[in-house]
Structure formats: C-alpha cells, structure tokens
Amino acid sequence: xxxxxxxxxSADEKPQNTPEAARTPATPQLRPSATSPAAAPVAGTRAHGxxxxxxxxxxxxxxxxxxxxxxxxxxxxxxxxxxxxIGANARVKGTVYGETVEVAGTVEGKIEARKVVITGTGxxxxxxxxxxxxxxxxxxxxxxxxxxxxxxxxPSSNKSGT
Amino acid sequence: MAVLPRKNFTRSxxxxxxxxxSRLLPGLTIDGHLEVDGEIYIDGLVNxxxxxxxxxxxxQGTVVxxxxxxxxxxEGTLEGRTFAHHVSITxxxxxxxxxxxxxxxVDKGARIDARxxxxxxxxxxxxxxxxxxxx
Numbered sequence: 001x002x003x004x005x006x007x008x009x010s011a012d013e014k015p016q017n018t019p020e021a022a023r024t025p026a027t028p029q030l031r032p033s034a035t036s037p038a039a040a041p042v043a044g045t046r047a048h049g050x051x052x053x054x055x056x057x058x059x060x061x062x063x064x065x066x067x068x069x070x071x072x073x074x075x076x077x078x079x080x081x082x083x084x085x086i087g088a089n090a091r092v093k094g095t096v097y098g099e100t101v102e103v104a105g106t107v108e109g110k111i112e113a114r115k116v117v118i119t120g121t122g123x124x125x126x127x128x129x130x131x132x133x134x135x136x137x138x139x140x141x142x143x144x145x146x147x148x149x150x151x152x153x154x155p156s157s158n159k160s161g162t
Numbered sequence: 163m164a165v166l167p168r169k170n171f172t173r174s175x176x177x178x179x180x181x182x183x184s185r186l187l188p189g190l191t192i193d194g195h196l197e198v199d200g201e202i203y204i205d206g207l208v209n210x211x212x213x214x215x216x217x218x219x220x221x222q223g224t225v226v227x228x229x230x231x232x233x234x235x236x237e238g239t240l241e242g243r244t245f246a247h248h249v250s251i252t253x254x255x256x257x258x259x260x261x262x263x264x265x266x267x268v269d270k271g272a273r274i275d276a277r278x279x280x281x282x283x284x285x286x287x288x289x290x291x292x293x294x295x296x297x
Binding site (some may be wrong): 042049050051052053054056057059060061062063064066067069073077081118 | 183184185186187188189190191192193195196197198199200202208210232
C-alpha cells in the first residue's frame, strides 16, 4: 500500500509524464516515399499508410489527405488524396482528385487524376480528366474522357477577341 | 439512432477483402458528418460530427465537433462534445468541451478542460437531436 503514502501533490508537478513525452512514439520513423508536404497538423513525420474508410462508414462532407486513401463505404462529397482507391462496394458522389485513382466501385461526379484505372466492376457516371487511363472489360462509363490533366484549362477569354 | 455495431457485414469486399475497422491516418482531414456502423480509429483530423459504435481518437488524432457513440476512447485531442455510454481518456489526451457519459475512466496525465456530466443510460438512446449547450 505504498502508493497511498507518497506525496501525490509533488508527484503531480513532475513533468516526466507530460503528454508531449508520452506521445512521442518509440517506433522508428518511416519516411514517406511520396513527396508529402508537412501538412499533417500534429505529426508530419510519423509512420504513413493508407487511410481506410470502411464498408460500414458513411461520410457526408469532404475528405482530404496528403497520403493514400481507400474507400469501401459511402461518401457524399469530394475526395482528395495521393492514391485513391474506390473499393468494389464503395460509392462516391462527388469529385475524386488524386495522382492515381482506381475505381472498382461507383463514382457519380468527376475524376481528376494523372492516372486513372477503372476496373471491371467500376461504374463511373461523369467526366474523367486524366493523363493516363486504363479501362478494364466490364467497366461502365457514362461521361467524357478528357486527357487534360495537368494542362491549362481552356482560356475563357477567347470570346472577348471575337 | 442505433449506435450498436452491426456485426458480420455480408457484402463481399472484392477489391480489398479488408474487413478491418476504418482508420483515418495522419495527413487525412475530413470536414463533415461521419456515420460509422462499428469501430473507427482516428489519427487524422475530423471537423464535424461522428456517430459510431466505438470511436477511438489515436494519439495523433484530433476531433473538433461532436461524437455520439457507445464507447469513446480518447488518446488524442477532442475539442467539442462527447456523448457515450463509456468514455476512457488516456494519458496523452487533451480534452476541451463536454463529456456526457455513463461510465468514465481518466488516466493520470490527461489534460482536461471540460465538464463531464453523468447521464443515465436511457439518455443516450434519445440523441438524434443533440442538446444545445454553450461551450
């Protein structure tokens, strides 16, 4: 029962148990292979991986990541990430932005990515803006495929000249 | 709203086969409303409301907004309100706002600037409309 005899008042003052000390991970830090700006507000240097929005999740709003995102659930809103994977049972209503976007599920809206893959189970309603696209047999696409990713948007000032 | 998790989803996740819980890692930001049927682990940033079965805010996670769940574990930062049957607040946690709970545990070292009202269990069954509180 020695724990009751010590002076808890002084023990509380000791800084050794500060949250800063405790939250520093003992695990070795992994450097991300991709160029990731230190945008993570709390920890830009911690171990990275793919964030997963599971099957049982529904999100209404925006998702933004400096890392990879895998979506298996439902999203009503825009998704931004490095590599964005839309799983076979997933559904996204909104624009999906990324370096690489892979669609095995359903997207209603738009895709803007350098590399786009629509797999055989993919269902895309809306335009795809890409620099490199692969479409597997069985995929459904209703919309325009525009190889304009990374290019300047068409200047709208043309009208003034005419 | 039922906050109990539904187990054994039968839909086939063919692309990944990943039945694991949802996890939001550092670098990820969500602005909006999350409805989770089960467990979610948050090491990213969420601005908005979370409805879930089990909500875990990891050491690097931040939630600004309201959480309604059966169980909430806070290892990171919460600015806002929690409504949960059981709440555990660990050493690394920083909590501001209100923690509505039926049972609670708080580890030494946690920084809490919050009210922690106790509520009977049936209070949590009727939380479709969250109460207005002043922070």
